[in-house]
Amino acid sequence: MISSSRRGDVGAAVRVVPDSPYSAICVVVARGYLDDPVSGAGLAHLFEHVWFAHELDAPTVEWGETREHAVVLHHVCPPEEVPAVVPALAQRLLRCRAALPDAMAPRVAASLRLIALERRTGRERRVFGFPRRDIARALRGDPGFDPVAVDTDGLRFDDITSFLTGRRLAVCVAGPQASPLPSPEDLLAAFAVPPDQDGTVSAPAPALAGGWTVATDDVEASATAWLLPPTVDVAAAAWLAIGLIERCPPPAGLRWVSGRVVSPFGAAAVRGGHLFAVAAGLADGPAPDLVHDHLLPLLRGDLAQFDAVRATTDATRIEAADQAAIDAIDLIGPATGHDAVRHAVREASTDTMRDFAELLAESPHADFRARAGSRR
Known part of the structure; x- marks a missing residue:
């Protein structure tokens, strides 16, 4: 407590x-x-x-x-x-x-x-x-x-x-x-x-929108990111989506796929919403559409592993160092609260994930490309 x-x-x-x-x-x-x-x-x-x-x-x-x-x-x-x-x-x-x-x-x-x-x-x-x-x-x-x-x-x-x-x-x-x-x-x-x-300083509104890309030559990694509403249910769905993504084998054209909720306050508001991002390493040959060829079909399809992912996510052990950081970040907030998100994970259903897929499909997002760095 x-x-x-x-x-x-x-x-x-x-x-x-x-x-x-x-x-x-x-x-x-x-x-x-x-x-x-x-x-x-x-x-x-x-x-x-x-x-x-x-x-x-x-x-x-x-x-x-x-x-x-x-x-x-x-x-x-x-x-x-x-x-x-x-x-x-x-x-x-x-x-x-x-x-x-x-x-x-x-x-x-x-x-x-x-x-x-x-x-x-x-x-x-x-x-x-x-x-x-x-x-x-x-x-x-x-x-x-x-x-x-x-x-x-x-x-x-x-x-x-x-x-x-x-x-x-x-x-x-x-x-x-x-x-x-x-x-x-x-x-x-x-x-x-x-x-x-004394006092606090408010951050300006986010400036993340679709179409922001960087170097595309010799691409080795691709990512897509969304700013999403800062609600407990959205945070829980994003957390579960990450588990589903990393349990399922990537489609042809991708070496690996991973997902993250990127936030300065843990599972909390990021300049007006959660920054949810999915990244993939590209294999040789034509690159698939990370979102429409993999992520959305995964969340809308047969969620056979959903219960196992939810149980694993809810049972995730939090070390003392992580717990101290979560509590400190919640105090400087604004935050949805880590415990509230864990409760929402327990209550989530396959319908929650399909609703999350529709939210991703309808929300503005940005695409990124990154290359391997050269050794000197």
Whole structure:
């Protein structure tokens, strides 16, 4: 059971995951790469790296994600270390907000070196799965946008220290029952944000529409994406559709097919709706129509595997790190709520999937193409 409380623009929650071997603390900031100013592209990604560049006097395994409208910061530790890790992370937050330029400069320099390495290895890696950069470019409305790059020409140290200004923050802990989990009130007290951080900023309407394509020479991957209504039933249907897609063999002309719900808030609103996308690796020969030759017939046809997919999806084990992130993202919302989506999965029927197919057939979508990157 989850309990939560808020003070100003800070949210906190604690969730018991009885059989988890570890505890996790997740910090989420409601600001991602689509919120970056034009003159400061990459600021959210840079903040993620600078966060980890600040020392932490507590044992954790750490990693971060920069999403469309959120920076998600994960910290995993032995259950008995939670009382030490929570105040250490609160101190790191204060350092990020109050660091002087002399102290910030070496951390920024180190972060930029890591980001350059990420860009290089990402460019050299062969395309497999989603053309995420192309989808980010469509959402940003800029065909040249690179969500991993940082515009160093427009970079200022005070942009990083003021990164949280006007943005909501959430801190969540998940771990086994026997661990000394703090209460939501304890988390709020530790991470209290001063009054000058109040307020929220709304995102503009989405700019994703049909017909947005990129490089088509030597195509290795193809994807189609939709912005869909942010309802619980739609989220559940999208989740189930992904399971059906990945259980069924791809038709001739495709090496593999996968589906995803791409969202900054988990199963929640993405700039007005869910971004549901399906991608495929192309085999030699003529490329089939991914949507009309495979996806829609699959959802409208004989759903013999539907019950098995639904049972597997509903029984999916969620690790403590994932649970902490889900709870934190729900707190910065808006969100349909992960538990509500799981309930809708249990209640879904084959008619739900056929209705979802009709929704996909009638909704605007964008097509993407991506090639393999060259090795140097």
